[in-house]
Amino acid sequence: xxxxxxxxxxxxxxxxxxxxxxxxxxxxxxxxxxxxxxxxxxxxxxxxxxxxxxxxxxxxxxxxxxxxxxxxxxxxxxxxxxxxxxxxxxxxxxxxxxxxxxxxxxxxxxxxxxxxxxxxxxxxxxxxxxxxxxxxxxxxxxxxxxxxxxxxxxxxxxxxxxxxxxxxxxxxxxxxxxxxxxxxxxxxxxxxxxxxxxxxxxxxxxxxxxxxxxxxxxxxxxxxxxxxxxxxxxxxxxxxxxxxxxxxxxxxxxxxxxxxxxxxxxxx
Amino acid sequence: xxxxxxxxxxxxxxxxxxxxxxxxxxxxxxxxxxxxxxxxxxxxxxxxxxxxxxxxxxxxxxxxxxxxxxxxxxxxxxxxxxxxxxxxxxxxx
Numbered sequence: 455x456x457x458x459x460x461x462x463x464x465x466x467x468x469x470x471x472x473x474x475x476x477x478x479x480x481x482x483x484x485x486x487x488x489x490x491x492x493x494x495x496x497x498x499x500x501x502x503x504x505x506x507x508x509x510x511x512x513x514x515x516x517x518x519x520x521x522x523x524x525x526x527x528x529x530x531x532x533x534x535x536x537x538x539x540x541x542x543x544x545x546x547x548x549x550x551x552x553x554x555x556x557x558x559x560x561x562x563x564x565x566x567x568x569x570x571x572x573x574x575x576x577x578x579x580x581x582x583x584x585x586x587x588x589x590x591x592x593x594x595x596x597x598x599x600x601x602x603x604x605x606x607x608x609x610x611x612x613x614x615x616x617x618x619x620x621x622x623x624x625x626x627x628x629x630x631x632x633x634x635x636x637x638x639x640x641x642x643x644x645x646x647x648x649x650x651x652x653x654x655x656x657x658x659x660x661x662x663x664x665x666x667x668x669x670x671x672x673x674x675x676x677x678x679x680x681x682x683x684x685x686x687x688x689x690x691x692x693x694x695x696x697x698x699x700x701x702x703x704x705x706x707x708x709x710x711x712x713x714x715x716x717x718x719x720x721x722x
Numbered sequence: 723x724x725x726x727x728x729x730x731x732x733x734x735x736x737x738x739x740x741x742x743x744x745x746x747x748x749x750x751x752x753x754x755x756x757x758x759x760x761x762x763x764x765x766x767x768x769x770x771x772x773x774x775x776x777x778x779x780x781x782x783x784x785x786x787x788x789x790x791x792x793x794x795x796x797x798x799x800x801x802x803x804x805x806x807x808x809x810x811x812x813x814x815x
Contacts, residue, residue: 464764466754469796474738478794481735500763527765 457493459486479513487541496538498524507535514539561591562626566633566644568598574632577667581630591630594622603649616650623651623658632667731790743783743793748776750793 461482465475486492498521499506507517515537523531563582565575575593582591599615607613612620623629633640640648651659733740743751752773754760761767766779783791 464754464760467757467760474794474796477735478738478740481733481738481740482792485731485733503763506763525765527763528768 457491459490459492459495461486461495461497475509476513479509483513483539483544487544492541494538494540496536498534498536500525500527501533501535507537510537514544516543559589559627560625561585561589561628561630562622563591563593563630563632564597564644564647565593566597566631566641568641568643572634574634574668577632578630581632581667592622592626594619597643597647600643600647600650603646608650612650619647619650620658623662626662628663628665629659630665630667635668731792733792737797739795739797740792741795743780743791745777745780747793748773748780751776751780 461479463475463478469475483495486495495515496518497510497515499510501520511517516539518536518538521534521536524534525532561581563578565572565578567574569575578591578593582593585591596615596619600619601607601613601615608616631644633644636642639645648659731740731742752771755767755771755776780791783789
């Protein structure tokens with residue numbers, strides 16, 4: 455019910471002193487924290503079992519306390535140390551995977567096009583597919599549902615769609631925008647979304663890493679200097695693709711941009 | 723959390739293979755269970771053990787949906803495992 459498991463181990467004499475107990479523990483911990491989804495592993499060990507306590511500590515277990523007269527052994531009640539390790543503390547591979555998942559860099563991908571078969575949206579889909587380990591790309595699909603920006607409707611009780619959009623931006627470690635060019639600028643829907651961010655009380659977009667993609671061979675640089683730059687600070691890596699860019703080159707560029715986002719705080 | 727399925731648990735590490743302990747392992751368990759230095763901290767073994775008691779213990783753990791009793795085998799030559807040469811482990815979810 456609590457996703458806990460109690461662990462015990464017996465090591466035969468010939469196996470001692472060779473690190474096999476630690477290796478078996480590592481395998482068990484990987485399995486428990488991985489396949490079984492255990493949250494916490496715990497065990498009781500006699501307070502006199504210094505070697506055992508040392509092995510468990512080496513594997514990341516920490517002492518929770520002493521259980522007084524807990525265990526009856528050969529007619530005597532013996533004290534035991536209660537030790538445990540949590541999945542998020544575990545130094546084994548399973549825990550590292552869990553930690554990477556927990557601390558993955560989250561990128562909010564916004565397509566400036568509402569078209570069902572938009573190439574810009576497809577480009578963001580490719581970014582999601584090509585994202586390296588530790589980077590999670592999530593496509594924002596509410597652009598068309600945002601109301602027209604009106605400062606009178608903003609404030610503590612912003613429209614629900616706006617509040618949702620702002621929370622998604624706020625939760626993201628970076629924003630990836632792929633937008634077509636309409637009449638030498640960004641589409642009105644995207645500009646409208648950015649206007650809502652400018653009006654946000656918590657400045658959701660200010661200072662947040664933003665990268666600009668564009669599927670058009672002509673429009674990228676116009677977009678770069680267009681209306682969006684007023685709402686977000688575009689770092690040097692903000693980019694558009696030239697007409698010479700092949701699909702493969704675009705893919706490599708996406709990976710390069712996303713790879714630079716592996717570590718929170720890095721500009722890309 | 724859904725009930726665990728323990729029958730097919732198989733864990734491999736660089737030197738070890740772990741799989742559920744079965745009644746056929748009784749003789750291997752007895753090899754180390756009669757070593758008082760190994761079992762001195764376990765009350766289960768304090769009065770001595772025999773094959774029937776070990777078999778009953780394994781059977782009880784197999785029947786329990788909350789217990790997983792694993793045997794640990796040390797590999798020999800990198801790929802094959804030699805049963806009963808190493809340690810025994812149990813977890814209780």
